[in-house]
Amino acid sequence: MPELPEVETTKNELSPWLRGQNFTQVIIFDPKLIFNASVKEFCRQLIMQRIEKINRRGKYLIFNLTSEQVLIMHLRMTGALLVNPKRIDSYARAAFNFSNGIQVVFSDRRRLGILYLVRNADAVVGKLGPEPLDKNFTPSTLAKILKRHHIPIKAALIDQNLIAGIGNMYADEILFASRINPLQKADALSIQEIQILHHCTCKILQSAINDKGASVDTYTRPSGHLGAAQSNFKVAHRYGEICTICSTPLQRVSVRGRGSYFCPHCQPPA
DNA sequence: CTTGGGACCTGGCTGC
DNA sequence: TGCAGCCAGGTCCCAA
Structure with a gap:
């Protein structure tokens, strides 16, 4: 996607x-x-x-x-x-x-x-939230956004009016890298968790750009070549597989009608 | 304000 | 082999 x-x-x-x-x-x-x-x-x-x-x-x-x-x-x-x-x-x-x-x-x-x-x-x-890779997007920017919303962090990350550009698969990857459970409430995250989340958001997105995007389903680059970012995915599109860190079977939960994949051991509920 | 649902859309999958 | 039903998810829209 x-x-x-x-x-x-x-x-x-x-x-x-x-x-x-x-x-x-x-x-x-x-x-x-x-x-x-x-x-x-x-x-x-x-x-x-x-x-x-x-x-x-x-x-x-x-x-x-x-x-x-x-x-x-x-x-x-x-x-x-x-x-x-x-x-x-x-x-x-x-x-x-x-x-x-x-x-x-x-x-x-x-x-x-x-x-x-x-x-x-x-x-x-005009109504889109800030660009996550813009230099003005700081941990404090992210903290201010999340504090205002009592919704699952997964729902906040994919809401384009809060932050622009993140969709279902990168939200799952960002939360796994941050070791945050997708159902954790956005306004309940600690400042330490928000700093980690901010760092992982930038890292995951920039790394995927360096890999020319992820060719899952039908995405192809204008040249017709494929992207390579999907080879680094730890949870997205890996349903039925085990966690690369702890070998626990990955789980699926529905957040706002979107399939969300996570490791119940690395990303425990609050 | 959040939450839940439906709509759009088609290929791929499941079950009968 | 065929067909019905469901699922995937980005975005918008509506009702509660």
């Missing part, structure tokens, strides 16, 4: 291809991909626009254009942006051609991804 490290990798690898290029053709195979606008209008407004820069905010990709508009993409569960794919299959929902001759295909098996074309990016990403 594309979370912060996968979206960051997509941004990093797309940028050299797309920066300074103009959209020469926009083909929408699935009209539901476009939020709140007709396909015709969307294509008309995008054509001949130049991409100045690609940014990431949380799990969103933000394309700054020469016009006053901003193109925002969310990959959701199974979305991927592929550069010059060998063939366009039934999962392709849109194709973009550029002035340098390259083609970028939005591929999305479960069709939950979405594109926005707006004047102000804040209309889409």
Whole structure:
């Protein structure tokens, strides 16, 4: 699933291809991909626009254009942006051609991804919490956020309005590395636990970016290559296996309807 | 404020 | 072999 490290990798690898290029053709195979606008209008407004820069905010990709508009993409569960794919299959929902001759295909098996074309990016990403890898995101920032919420720490970590970019699998990895039980209440964590949690959040996310994201399910990098971060996972997608530290069988618990995997020995209940 | 549920969506899995 | 039912999870929305 594309979370912060996968979206960051997509941004990093797309940028050299797309920066300074103009959209020469926009083909929408699935009209539901476009939020709140007709396909015709969307294509008309995008054509001949130049991409100045690609940014990431949380799990969103933000394309700054020469016009006053901003193109925002969310990959959701199974979305991927592929550069010059060998063939366009039934999962392709849109194709973009550029002035340098390259083609970028939005591929999305479960069709939950979405594109926005707006004047102000804040209309889409304005309510997101802080970026966990921003230098302004300190243990004290995290402490202030968690103190305000009497909810399971797992639920807090994946709430995009509290912290941006963390999803189900990295939340599980971060909590395992921090030795914190997913059901522990956010406002009950000690300052020591919050410092560890902050450290592990930065470490896990940065390490996953260095590994070009995790290729579980359908995620592939724009080049078509896979990421390698999944090989370091200790609990995510390892259901039925044993803890790499203490050999206790990993357990599953549902937090806010999301499967949460943890080691009952390394991450004991409070 | 939190909590729980449904909706979206399709491939993969289970059980009959 | 086929089919129904459920599950996966990012996000939004609604009711209690």
